[in-house]
Amino acid sequence: MPVLIISDPENGTSRKVEIDDQRLRSLVGTRIGSTIDGAVADMQGYKLKLTGGTDKDGIPMRPDVHGSVKTSVVISGGVGYKPENKGEKKRKMVRGNMVSADTTYLNFTIVEKPKGRKQEEPEPEPLPQAEEEEPEE
Numbered sequence: 001m002p003v004l005i006i007s008d009p010e011n012g013t014s015r016k017v018e019i020d021d022q023r024l025r026s027l028v029g030t031r032i033g034s035t036i037d038g039a040v041a042d043m044q045g046y047k048l049k050l051t052g053g054t055d056k057d058g059i060p061m062r063p064d065v066h067g068s069v070k071t072s073v074v075i076s077g078g079v080g081y082k083p084e085n086k087g088e089k090k091r092k093m094v095r096g097n098m099v100s101a102d103t104t105y106l107n108f109t110i111v112e113k114p115k116g117r118k119q120e121e122p123e124p125e126p127l128p129q130a131e132e133e134e135p136e137e
Contacts, residue, residue, distance in 0.1 A: 017041045032063045032097040045114025053106040068100035
């Protein structure tokens with residue numbers, strides 16, 4: 001079952017949303033960096049930006065590899081490889097920048113929140129004051 005990980009940069013939190021395969025079909029063909037509607041993740045009114053993901057084997061998506069293919073490329077750093085020494089390069093297996101049916105985890109960032117109406121806070125009701133009793137004569 002595909003999983004969407006949605007990060008909120010304003011407060012530094014993230015949430016995990018599991019979707020069914022039918023909803024993933026609407027995301028197939030989406031590229032890293034594109035913005036989608038949040039209704040896919042039951043977040044109406046939100047705009048989400050695709051920032052990356054992994055396939056069913058844990059191979060990361062890389063923004064500079066076009067298509068949805070799994071390929072072996074020589075890289076010197078970035079997504080999928082962190083070199084130990086300066087200038088070190090290595091051949092690593094990565095996925096392209098397009099969502100496919102094999103994609104399991106997708107990372108999103110909230111770009112736009114819904115423009116909600118400000119709810120007017122009701123004014124607090126004044127406390128009932130005890131009626132002053134007139135002194136008996």
